[in-house]
Amino acid sequence: MKKQNLVKQEIRNIEQRCKRTAHLLFFNFYFLVLILFTACQQKNKKEVIGTETEKTYTCSMHPQIIENHPGTCPICKMDLVLRHQDEVKMEVDASLINLIQPTNETIISNIKTFKVTEQNFGDSLMLNGKVTYNTNNLKTMSSRVGGRVEKLYVKYNFQKVSKGQKIMEIYSPELAAAQQELLYLLAKGDVELLANAKTKLRLLGVEETQINQIIKSKKVNYHIPVYSNSSGYIMDTALSTENDNNSKSMQTENTAITLKEGAYINTGDVIFKVFNDTQLWGEFYVNPNEAVSIKKNQLINITSSDKKITAKIDLIQPYYNEGQNYSVLRVYLNNANQAFKIGEILTGKISFASQKGLWIPNSAVYRLGNRNIVFIKQKNVLKAKEVEFSANSDSNYLISKGLKLNDEIAENASYLIDTESFIKIN
Structure with a gap:
């Protein structure tokens, strides 16, 4: 019995030793794991601190400024930005290819577009113009003798005169001598020489x-009247020369005549010019791109304040003045009944026959010098393209080159352009 108790006691001792050993092993394992976890935390903290200390900051405008902490640039006072330590790489896929195109070649926009279609279109062109002088009806008044202007009966340029109206009176020693010769021969009774003396006076005007x-009267007339040789509007030589030098338009201001009483004139001097107003010009102004579709002898309906007539275009003349290109359309106006007045405003309407083709609105075309640009849509991107047109109206162009049926183009080309843009056309 005693022996059995000793065995049991020994077994209990062994079990207690095993429990103590297990507790000790568990404690050691827990302690070892705690040490390893703490060490890892310290290592990560050191790496983070090391990374932060390696960050540098620079100025986007002055890259020579480098600091190891945030702040402002000492030069421009802009905030410093984080500087990349390694080269940043960016991959561009096909979805971004349109964004990296040159900005003067392509435009990304959701502006309204339309497809080019073939259609019949006939339109009319409205023009503004005015009544002006027909320089082909110009008559000159020249002095047949030299002398002094004693009396002047016209005061202003473009004053209305009639044929046979007294313009001025002059004193001429040559005319006085011819009259004295006539009276001397009259007293002598020499009929043949008297006829010659009369002819001489006629040749002197x-x-x-x-x-x-x-x-x-048998008296010498020292103040010989000078009469107008034509009806119309009179102007002096100074203004006439100015109009000749500036022939694109006739000046019609009622300025004072430069010739004054008491002035001397020489034989052969052109004293005045007279414009006959029985036939006048109607001049209309048109843009060069519109003039291409207008032909000589084409009919134009003309409307003034109280008149409506139809005339043929006699002349299409291009002009360049003060940096502007334009053309002048000229028609003849019959003014025998004095219906038109110089300077009167006219409105002209030219009708065009219907044509079939690729018509697009004027707003879809941007004029770049002597070239015409549209913006054609290609894969959600608008690209500039040059076009040519064969006809135009107030609101549409007939495209002859550069576009084809069902091409999609921007409805308003000018909307896509700012004032500093330079369009590159492929």
Whole structure:
């Protein structure tokens, strides 16, 4: 019995030793895991601290400024930005290819577009113009003798005069001598020489009625009247020369005549010019791109304040003035009944026959110098393309080159352009 108790006691001792050993092993394992976890935490903290200390900051405008902490640039006072330590790489896939195109070649926009279609279109062109002088009806008044202007009866340029109206009176020693010769021969009774003396006075510009008056009064007339040789509007030589130098438009201001009483004139001097107003010009102004579709002898319907007529275009003349290109359309206006007045405003309407083709609105075309640009849509990107047109109207262009049926183009080309843009056309 005693022996059995000793065995049991020994077994209990062994079990207690095993439990103590297990507790000791568990404690050691727990302690070892705790040490390893703490060590890893310290290592990560050191790496983070090391990474932070390696960060540098720079100025985007002045890259020579480098700091190891955030702040402002000492030069421009802009905030410093984090500087990349390694080269940053960016991969571009096909979805971004349109974004990296040159900005002067392509435009990304959701502007309204339309497809080019073939259609019949006939339109009319409205033009503004005015009544002006027909320079082909210009008559000159020249001095047949030299002398001094004693009296002047016209005061302003473009003053209305009639044929036979007294313009001025002159004193001429040559005319006085010719009159004295006529009276001397009249007293002598030499008929043949008297006829020659009358002819001489006629060649010097003296009217037949004036010669008869001299013979009747038997006195020398020292103030010989000068009469207009045509009806119309009178102007002096100074303004006439200015109009010749600036022939694109006739000046019609009622300025004072430069010739004054007391002035001397020489034989052969052009004193005045007279425009006959029985036939006038109607001049209309048109853009060069619109003039290409207008032909000579084409009919134009003209409307003024109270008149409506139809005339043929006689001349299409291009002009360049003060950096502007334009063309002048000229028509002849019959003014025998004095219906038109110089400077009167006219409105012209030219009708065009219907044409079939690729018509697009004017707003879809951007004029770049002497080239015409549209923006064609290609895979959600608008690209500039040059086009040519064969006809146009107030609102549409007939495209002859550069576009084809069902091409999709921007409805408003000017909307896609800013004032500093330079379009590159492929």
